[in-house]
Amino acid sequence: MSLLEVKNLSFTYGTGTAFEKKAVNDVSLSIEQGEFIGIIGHTGSGKSTFIQMLNGLIKPTEGQIFLDGKDIWENPKKIRKVRFKVGMVFQYPEYQLFEETVEKDIAFGPKNMGLKDDEIKERVASAAKFVDLKSELLKKSPFELSGGEKRRAAIAGVIAMDPDILILDEPTAGLDPRGRDVLLSQISSYHKSKNNTVLLVSHSMEDISQIADKILVMNKGNMFAFDETKKIFSKGEEIEKIGLQIPQITKIMIGLAKRGYKLPTDIYSVEQAVNEILRLQRV
Amino acid sequence: MEFIDVRDVVFGYEADEEGKENKIVLKKLSFSINKGEFVALLGHNGSGKSTLAKMFNGILQPDEGQVTVCGMNTLDEDKLLDIRKKVGLVLQNPDNQLVASIVEEDVAFGPENLGIEPKEIRKRVDDALKAVDMYEYRGHAPHKLSGGQKQRVAIAGIIAMQPDCIVLDEPTAMLDPQGRKEVMDTIVKLNKEKNITIILITHYMDEAALADRLVVLDGGKILTDGTPKEVFSNVELLKKHSLDVPQSTELAHKLSSGGFKIGDTPLDVEECVEAIDKALKKK
Numbered sequence: 001m002s003l004l005e006v007k008n009l010s011f012t013y014g015t016g017t018a019f020e021k022k023a024v025n026d027v028s029l030s031i032e033q034g035e036f037i038g039i040i041g042h043t044g045s046g047k048s049t050f051i052q053m054l055n056g057l058i059k060p061t062e063g064q065i066f067l068d069g070k071d072i073w074e075n076p077k078k079i080r081k082v083r084f085k086v087g088m089v090f091q092y093p094e095y096q097l098f099e100e101t102v103e104k105d106i107a108f109g110p111k112n113m114g115l116k117d118d119e120i121k122e123r124v125a126s127a128a129k130f131v132d133l134k135s136e137l138l139k140k141s142p143f144e145l146s147g148g149e150k151r152r153a154a155i156a157g158v159i160a161m162d163p164d165i166l167i168l169d170e171p172t173a174g175l176d177p178r179g180r181d182v183l184l185s186q187i188s189s190y191h192k193s194k195n196n197t198v199l200l201v202s203h204s205m206e207d208i209s210q211i212a213d214k215i216l217v218m219n220k221g222n223m224f225a226f227d228e229t230k231k232i233f234s235k236g237e238e239i240e241k242i243g244l245q246i247p248q249i250t251k252i253m254i255g256l257a258k259r260g261y262k263l264p265t266d267i268y269s270v271e272q273a274v275n276e277i278l279r280l281q282r283v
Numbered sequence: 284m285e286f287i288d289v290r291d292v293v294f295g296y297e298a299d300e301e302g303k304e305n306k307i308v309l310k311k312l313s314f315s316i317n318k319g320e321f322v323a324l325l326g327h328n329g330s331g332k333s334t335l336a337k338m339f340n341g342i343l344q345p346d347e348g349q350v351t352v353c354g355m356n357t358l359d360e361d362k363l364l365d366i367r368k369k370v371g372l373v374l375q376n377p378d379n380q381l382v383a384s385i386v387e388e389d390v391a392f393g394p395e396n397l398g399i400e401p402k403e404i405r406k407r408v409d410d411a412l413k414a415v416d417m418y419e420y421r422g423h424a425p426h427k428l429s430g431g432q433k434q435r436v437a438i439a440g441i442i443a444m445q446p447d448c449i450v451l452d453e454p455t456a457m458l459d460p461q462g463r464k465e466v467m468d469t470i471v472k473l474n475k476e477k478n479i480t481i482i483l484i485t486h487y488m489d490e491a492a493l494a495d496r497l498v499v500l501d502g503g504k505i506l507t508d509g510t511p512k513e514v515f516s517n518v519e520l521l522k523k524h525s526l527d528v529p530q531s532t533e534l535a536h537k538l539s540s541g542g543f544k545i546g547d548t549p550l551d552v553e554e555c556v557e558a559i560d561k562a563l564k565k566k
Contacts, residue, residue: 042459173457174457249530
């Protein structure tokens, strides 16, 4: 049994009005426990709508979502429980910080789950550690933190609920290259140590390719592709045709292959490309 | 005479109530910019680049040293209005810069405040919107535009004041790949066709590669200054200061250290494919 199974999922905004728009169209897929999934697509490709359905924030107009084999909308009154299991970090989550101290803000989720004080304390400490927030910052107001720290505090608030599935919507948007690398490696090590499931939405194929096991490509509401990272890149040119950017390095390999060199085109890291080209030179 | 001259500039933010020490952000910085140049300022968070951006039109003034625009000192309050007519500033978040409820009214805001004749304003607004390819949207509401479109409207608002120079502080950081491309195409066009001096602050190396000149800041000082080819060919130095280089450049660099010599430093995919092709044929 898959951890999360999505069957013929569709969502239409504004049904029956002049603004009717099908944002997600008949998507079916399953996600296993412990997988790291990258989700990529244009603005308007339906990826945000899709992930909002996964934790029951919006209800699909058609199709079903099974979490641990159970339809999440079977009993709509229990949908809140789903949100504890599927944690969602929105874009620019730092705008949602509101408590007096960072500590209280991170504790907000676990508190709402009805956990005991000791347990909450433990969870706040371990969540702060995952995102590398120093303990002296916990007593401060969230508004005294730097931009990068605020973002990490907001992510810690979701991690503290210890969700089975963590969904992050463009967590690195607006960060500088160093901040981006640090955050991505924190998410990756969180994933490894908890062995939970992570879904990460990004515009950057370069970022996603470095950490995801599998990639879901969305286009105009449809599932364009869902496969292992390496296999996705063998479709590099098709992905470019739907207007998504593939890493420069993949483009270079495609360019060289077109000139008749025997090189693989499913390459997405500089190291792989160096090895392949050096190998070719030695032949 | 240089168009903009930054001479021995020192700037620090004052200590806050909690008695943190004064933070010196710019440490005796000197360089100058010629008319019509397209300069990219690089550096990670805290390197002082956003502080520097605000110095060019006198929003911030140096504690020591001076900044002059066409010979006018930004410390001279009588000259500030003239300086701001010459140097316009575009910020990161498009939502924070639009003030009116109709696109063309927003663009007219600047020239209205300069006290320009209504007839002339009409002409300037139309020209500015055409220059950024947003003329068709002149009657639309800004909040219904995409991020890239909003940012182009913000740029039009600056162009309508007919400045000699536009400073852009990470204008694409919050945009998706499509929006980034629209904004970058607009910036390059303004520089090449209207000969407007561009100072672009960015984290994206592929954007920086489009400039005539790169100035890299680190710890409030200039780390290196030169053409993109000169700067990016120094991969070791940039990596040491945890800055990226374009993947094409990195690939060429790593191939060279692997004993596969590539002549010129490639900055983009085409140049890189060409260079590798040439080198492979030689052997």
